Amino acid sequence: MRLLRALRAAPLPLVLVAMVALTGVVLGRVYAGGLLTRLVLFAAAGSVLVSVAARRLPSWLVAPLSVAALAGFTLWSLRVSADAAGLPGALTGVAADAARNGIPRLLTAMIPVEPTPDTVLVPLVAAWLAGLAGAEVALRAGRVLLGYLPPTLLYAGAVFLVGPNADPATWPTVAFAAVAALGLAVPSRGAGPPVADPVAGLAPGVRAAVRARLAATTAAGLAVVVGLAALLGPALAGRVDQRPVDPRRYVEPPRVESLDENPLIRISGWALNPEQRLLEVRTPGGERTRSTRLRLAVLSDYDGVTWRVGATYRNAGRILPVVEPAPGATVETVRQEVTVADLSGRLLPAVATPREVTGARVAYDPLTGTLIRPEGLTPGLRYTVTSAAERPDTNLLATADVPAGDAVARVLRVADGVPEPLRRLAAQLAEENGAPYARAAAIEQFLAEHYRVVADAPSGHAYPNLEFFLFGRRDGGGQRGTSEQFAAAFAVLGRLSGLPTRVVVGFESSGDGPVRAADAFAWPEVFFSGLGWVPFDPLPRPDDEPRPVEEDFRPKPEDPPPSEAPEPTVEPTASPEPVAGPGGPAEAGGPPTALLVGLGAGGALLLVVAALLALLLARRARTRARLERGDPGQRIAGAWREVTDALRLAGRPAGGDLSASEVAAHARRALVGAVPGPIGAGPVGTGSGLVGAGPHRAPADAADLGARLEELAGLLNRMAFAPGTAAPEEAARAVATATDYVTALRATRPRWRRLLWSVHPGPLRRPH
Secondary structure, rough: OHHHHHHHOOOOOHHHHHHHHHHHHHHHOOOOHHHHHHHHHHHHHHHHHHHHHOOOOOHHHHHHHHHHHHHHHHHHHHHHHHHEEEEEEEHHHHHHHHHHHHHHHHHEOOOOOOOOOHHHHHHHHHHHHHHHHHHHHHOOOOOOHHHHHHHHHHHHHHHHHHHHHHOOHHHHHHHHHHHHHHHHHHHOOOOOOOOOOOOOOOOOOHHHHHHHHHHHHHHHHHHHHHHHHHHHHHHHHHHOOOOOOOOOOOOEOOOOHHHHHHHHHHHHHHOOOOOOEEEEOOHHOOOOOOOOOEEEEEEEEEOOOEEEEEOOOOEOEEEEOOOOOOOEEEEEEEEEEEOOOOOOOOEEEEEEEHHHHHOOOOOEEEEOOOOOOOOOOOOOOOEEEEEEEEOOOOHOOOOOOOOHHHHHEEEEEEEEOOOHHHHHHHHHHHOOOOOOOHHHHHHHHHHHHHHHHOOOOOOOOOOOHHHHHHHHHHHOOOOOOOOHHHHHHHHHHEEEEOOEEEEEEEEEEEEEEEEEHEEEOOOOOOEEEEEEEOOOOOOOOOOOOOOOOOOOOOOOOOOOHHHOOOOOOOOOOOOOOOOOOOOOHHHHOOOOOOHHHHHHHHHHHHHHHHHHHHHHHHHHHHHHHHHHHHOHHHHHHHHHHHHHHHHHHHOOOOOOOHHHHHHHHHHHHHOOOOOOEEEEOOOHHHOOOOOOOOOOOOOOOOHHHHHHHHHHHHHHHHHHOOEEEEEEHHHHHHHHHHHHHHHHHHHHHOHHHHHHOOOHHHHOOOOO
């Protein structure tokens, strides 16, 4: 009989356990492994069972008993999660740290969250309290719907906490609603005190009135529910496809001190104390003994004064997010045990790219792959890092391209105030080397051949420091520096020539053994499409003697206007030959001199005409290929190249560090004020070989053409991020804009430049 009674009373407690346990299922989607889901299930079952077992006790005793059971369960759970995460320390210290930092670490943890004591404490306590409150209200007080409120609020909070970091919780939500409906549909014996019939013992007339009032109240409540569903249903349905808000963005992640925000300034200090022992590196099992680079920090932001890390660190567990390697890259697993000696700060050295860290609590920036220990480094700290060392396919570098647009704007940005010598040097190196890798290699070679590495060079990498390093007098301390100046100069010159660059600070480890201050250095990296970040080494070889900068860098003055062009130098004439008399050499035989001169001049003229005609036809073919062939995206890119080629032909080239919108503004400024009348009404010739350019094109004023150039720049940016989305009409507008602009810009040039415009070979040397 007791067993039967217990079975009849079981459905509602089981429903409450299931509702609370489904919260663990929702949270488990952003946790690594299934430990959290199991612990939440145990918390749900334990809290409800304590309430069921204490039903016959006074209500004021249930809460203390349940809290005591919660304390024991929590300590056990913290021990289990600490052992699973491999965290050392006594249980009391682990519990105190989890209680103190549980909420902020949970909200700043990296996805997937590792179930450690500080990330499981809050969900377990919340699940236990929700189960306790729901069981007391639903079972003891008999208010089932009201008892559903704590589990429902807990479930909604879990969905909000997960936010956009996992797929929609469709099946857990359906299961939650189904379980709740089952609890209402299945009668449960013993759920609260017996409820008397509200109309029992009343007179028939009064009984009918009470029942009518109950029916009216029920109908009104049903109408309210249906009305709310009709009003709120469409609004809620409209938000189904919207990305939910991530509550983690309202919590400030761990930050580093200024010393770690720019560790580049520490290079010179380490160089002055080369024997200082910073780390001790050991390779477990002797897996690797050759040289490796330990990366300390990646600096992507430069404001003209200092380089900064600018990272967003998230608390992480042992397993870090996997970063997919570049296609064709060779990935080697490197496992090292590192012991901290005199290295200070919070940055944690590791071989790029770390995949697993044990022995230390870390925070991680997935964009740069750098690690920090929020508590700071201490002597004797020992941790083990397993990294995926990636080596790109060097055979693809010669033909690799570099990306552009907003995705890499951060590592292409050049702050205002660049010294003019730096711009001229970058332009010279870029002009002589067209391909991105050739430009990067030219900068690397230029720095390695002309400058010297010294340990006592002062720290500094602002624009004035770099200008002094590159162009200062050798006898005054210029043209020498530490790896700080070499890496910073490479990165700035690279950005000025259109290369996405960054600076990395780290250590060169020769294998097992100490890492000393002399092993610290900085190196630049360039991002190539399909290959990722590729390191470069602009430091000179130890035995190389630097050559004077003047041998390879001579600032070229700008071309003077035609009216101020210098007169050509007249070569001194030779002494006249004596005139041959009768019987002299002129009559010795052979064709007359006048005939030879005439034939030579005619042949040279024919060669010149043939060369000009060939250039004209090649220019026309190049323009047709750009504007008429290919898909709409290729035609838009071809129209943009026509505009940039026209700027170069007009003597107003756009810098390689400018974005498409800035180039469009530069192109508009090159034209505004140069044409007194409507654009398109001026003389029209062959232009740059444009197809369809002629006197019948409708004229357009400068403002209209400037707006069209902005539209063309926007189309180009869109093609960079969404290839294949251009329409044929957009390509046609882009071609018309380029044609009108080239025609108008050519019409503003002097007559002799207009004659040479169509046969200038410059556009033929640039990409198709």
